[in-house]
């Protein structure tokens with residue numbers, strides 16, 4: 001009798017130890033992409049402990065997703081990468097019965113995301129934005145004149161102009177599927193083209209301006225812009241605004257602007273998805289549903305300066321953000337935005353070969 005009770009107790013202890021151990025969710029998100037208190041609030045509300053890792057490159061995330069066994073429960077690929085990874089079997093369909101907050105999402109934006117993920121079967125929008133130009137007003141005025149208005153990709157793709165800025169630091173994202181199309185678009189080519197000759201023309205333009213580019217990196221530029229260590233970055237909308245406000249906070253006199261150039265820019269959606277082998281798929285759904293809470297999403301947008309796809313959150317988003325054309329583009333600017341093309345394997349190989357050449361000069 002006593003022995004049975006002891007055994008039962010041991011089993012109970014073991015079971016709760018396993019439960020405690022399993023009460024976690026492993027999240028892999030972009031750097032500088034969540035509010036300060038989001039994780040804390042999720043843990044307090046659900047008792048689920050979050051392991052939170054960050055990346056700054058779709059290629060890095062994709063390598064992990066295609067290899068499998070990443071251990072992650074929630075990841076945030078951009079929609080074109082999501083589509084290719086879904087096709088490779090990397091994700092599980094969302095169980096929408098566990099995501100009541102899907103009702104908060106903006107139907108038009110979700111329809112936009114569905115171009116890459118039919119019926120939004122595998123993912124929901126986390127944030128969205130554009131890939132444009134961040135710049136330091138004072139440094140540009142000093143080199144190009146007080147009247148120079150930054151509204152064109154000339155700033156980084158016209159050798160006569162970018163060469164005058166090289167000394168104050170020009171950077172670009174290390175994101176070949178975003179930078180090459182911008183160069184192609186500047187040349188008057190279709191930014192969505194998968195034609196090898198078009199991609200090569202974009203790369204050739206990049207090689208011409210390459211001597212004036214200080215670095216290709218996708219997260220370091222936020223601090224560098226804010227500190228005045230660089231003066232121009234081809235970067236992501238919210239990241240540039242984060243730099244702008246960091247500089248304002250420390251009152252270092254650095255004034256930053258963000259522009260969606262007149263020739264147009266890439267608009268992208270970052271999507272929350274659950275890997276097919278996620279160890280804690282239930283908790284992943286709880287996490288995704290929590291993020292889609294209107295107030296939680298509004299808090300994230302208010303902190304990271306990225307637009308979101310959550311219609312219910314809009315009344316809680318700071319009017320300075322909803323009215324900023326760099327974050328929510330005007331209709332005229334929207335008409336010029338393009339969305340990513342999903343590259344087939346051959347194009348993908350071409351692009352990574354060209355990109356290595358652009359970056360290393362070989």
Ligand code: N2P
Pocket residue numbers: 030031032033078129236239268270
């Ligand atoms: C956040 C970058 C997210 C945008 N730092 C990239 N899709």
